[in-house]
Amino acid sequence: MSLLVLGANSLIAQATASHFAEAGHEIIFAGRKQDEPEKYANDFSIRYKVNCRAEYIDALDYPTHRKFVEDVLSKTPQLDNVLIVFGYLGTQEKAQADFDEAHRIIDTNFTGVVSVCELLAAEFESRKKGNIAVISSVAGDRGRQSNYMYGSAKGGLSVYLSGLRNRLSKSGVNVLTVKPGFVNTPMTYGMPLPKPLVASPEKVGKDIFKAMKSGKSVKYTPFFWWWIMKIITSIPEFIFKKMKL
Ligand SMILES: NC(=O)c1ccc[n+]([C@@H]2O[C@H](COP(=O)([O-])OP(=O)(O)OC[C@H]3O[C@@H](n4cnc5c(N)ncnc54)[C@H](OP(=O)(O)O)[C@@H]3O)[C@@H](O)[C@H]2O)c1
16 A cells, blocks of 8 residues: 655645555655655654655656656555645736746646656556546636636646546546645745635645545535535626626
């Protein structure tokens, strides 16, 4: 039993990994900074007494992804769980004026995830088992003026995952789309968010673990975001376009 975490530096990634470690899984922490994943691997192996190691991956360095996946699989041939956490919120206003920022938002949240996910999906499909979870966002359910660059990348990601799930279901491979609302992490630090709606990374990590273990397809976390997004997506466009969101 093992878990590969892509985007190890995220608090949500660590919170989810802690449940897998408690259940005795080997944890492979992968991230773009060499020292951080290594720090978590050492910490988890002491705390949970499970095998852990660190790997290096940059979501935007697509040509390296094949070798990354081959290396991981050669060291852990029985890899059975993958959690992809990469993400970049960026700045909407900057992205409107500077395509480099828009490009980075789209590529980190969508293209980079698709690049590495396809390689892992092909492996799990050929083995006819495995569990792939990817963090999208409620922001992908409807475009808003305040973050439509990020939201559209996550929306594209959710549609990609829906198609991948459709493809892999006959092979017994589960694909979970995680849609968190507001989470208290460095990504949202300093934002004026409505406190009752902000979840802890621990709460989200627990929801992801449970959803992966039960073979769920889509998980809104916390659960009440399902209701919030039902309402938001049902507002007619002629009203929605006049709202300041
Ligand atoms: N926080 C929220 O309210 C919220 C809500 C909905 C969805 N999400 C999603 O949840 C996921 C985790 O976010 P978070 O809140 O934990 O924020 P975070 O702390 O900013 O985590 C983002 C993670 O993505 C990694 N990353 C960014 N660009 C990368 C690249 N080019 N290559 C490799 N790794 C890269 C970061 O690594 P470094 O630390 O090395 O930069 C970090 O580990 C993201 O997909 C985010 O979009 C968050």
